[in-house]
Amino acid sequence: MGKRLVLAGGGHVHMSAMKGLEQFTRVGHEVILVSPDEYHYYSGMGPGLLGGMYRAEDVRFHVARMVQDRGGQFVRGAVERIEPDSRRVVLKDGQDLSYDVLSLNVGSRVPLNFPGAEDADNLFAVKPIQELVAARQKILEFIHKGIPLQVLVVGGGPAGLECAGNILGLAEEHGGPVVVSVVAGSRFMGRFPSRIRRLALDNLSRRGARILEGVRLDRFNTNQAVLSDGSRIAFHVGILAVGVSMPEVLADSGLDCGPGGGVLVNEHLQSVSHAEIFGGGDCIDFQPSPLDKVGVYAVRENPVLTHNLLAALDRRPLQTFDPGTPDYLLLFNLGDGTAILSKHGFSLRHGLAMKLKDYIDRKFMREFQVSGEV
Template identity: 45%
Template structure:
């Protein structure tokens, strides 16, 4: 019998959680630690902000999923991992021992430019922050005028800007101003064609894209850029890219260039072979992976196989990231932008395809 510990109940652990009865029937115990009883699917988070989805539509009841299948769920947060003694210290002071441990602790958005006392400022992670931001926009919409700022120049900022505008208009606000503070260049890692389609979508939603200078400070109702320009905003979202969970580096575990848990082709830590990981919190040593949900989904069956194999002395299976993935952005108001293998287009069809794929994923793993 082996003790399997799951740190985080996110995308990369979905197959493991779905097969808990089989794992337990083999004589093992499974414990999961998570900060919330539900896990939000980040790919649908902007749609919740825009009003397309409810919180229940985009989240898994992970505590129920685990407990109903014979596992133990601990509503808590890991603060330190002692890999040598195979123990995890939780925020509550409780200590958990394991034989095999898997990390799916996600990522966070850097807050270094945000004033510590700032109000009406919402980081896009954790995803439930977007629900709080939605409620705040709705509460201000009665005034008939609202200004919204989104700090960041990547896909997350794009999706949040489009859906924040949709939220304000859905609430009946007549005068909506949305500015996207995109840094030097908007969507600089994407092709000119995709950038053009996304910029066009923002124009259709009357969203202003501000390029040429990074944001240097965010305070209550104010965004300041490095070139000295200042802008007043009622609500501000922070979407500047993500960083892996700090738990990994703070526990002295081997990390990659971005601070993620360094794992080999088996999604396993070389220095501590009883530790595995998936999703945004890892650094895949064979090749850097984008912080997108598709890789967590692709890692699911490999993690499931390898965790059992490690507990039972079986052969590990390598993870193949696969080729180019389908890229679809939810640009708000039922519109999107799609790109794959040289095919790019925007509009309602792009969003329809994204919506279909996302809902199918949610149905697959719902209890």
């Protein structure tokens, strides 16, 4: 007799399962995808979407159609509560779904926990990626009116770098005056080797960006950011590219969670406290070794998670996930036709690096963009 698999979230790590859904349905299993939106946007191309390199259609997957075309069900909604002891997922609209196996790919979010942030209509977070579409439109409105634009980017990591570079690129393409201020925290790109940091600083500074180190965002007033040293920055558009946090539903569910707040999973991507629950991507903490919150691990998890979900339904042995080398390829889109590339301690900024990033991203999109996204 077939069993029910619930996929919570239509993100990167569920792509193989959704594309190969027929291997579940043809043996009688019922598959339900729960997602707040019928589309999933690929975060690796988000900065390029902000800068105008890509259209929305280029960077999204029609996950609802992907599942429905292969015999599954799509339920629009967000997970409000997980009840692992009774094997139920409760959605925010009150829908109640039972499961035999549950897979979590609910991602992470950029917290709007700065005082005044929720009341501002000119602040946009880098996640969900759809926010960058609205941010781009807002920036273009100012540029087309000829208003000298002040843009605030909060965050001194890769997301802050790529967003700042692509905002500058957007203004450079459309001929609009813009000042981009990056509130970088203690040190801009501080967790990366000095060569990467220098390439990033040189590029943004040469293009007129202000990089503010040693200060953090404290709160927002109307169209104004107040920093930890008491200084203030007026802005027309603000981008929040600070560190991500886990959805509260994970900790509230009673599942064992790791130090990063994600569901703690073993070498099979299986919850250490509830064997019928699996997960991948940003919303897990991998018990064997910490993993960076980067897309490369979600891509690597894809086939193993798909195999193990089917194996769990059929009571077959599970595969072990090997994260691979932590020295993965780094590519940062600077919004000026170049990218920073780093691998094995070698780093450079070049147009060919951007072409390589574009090729890799588009190849991933072609593999899973199978359901009428464009």
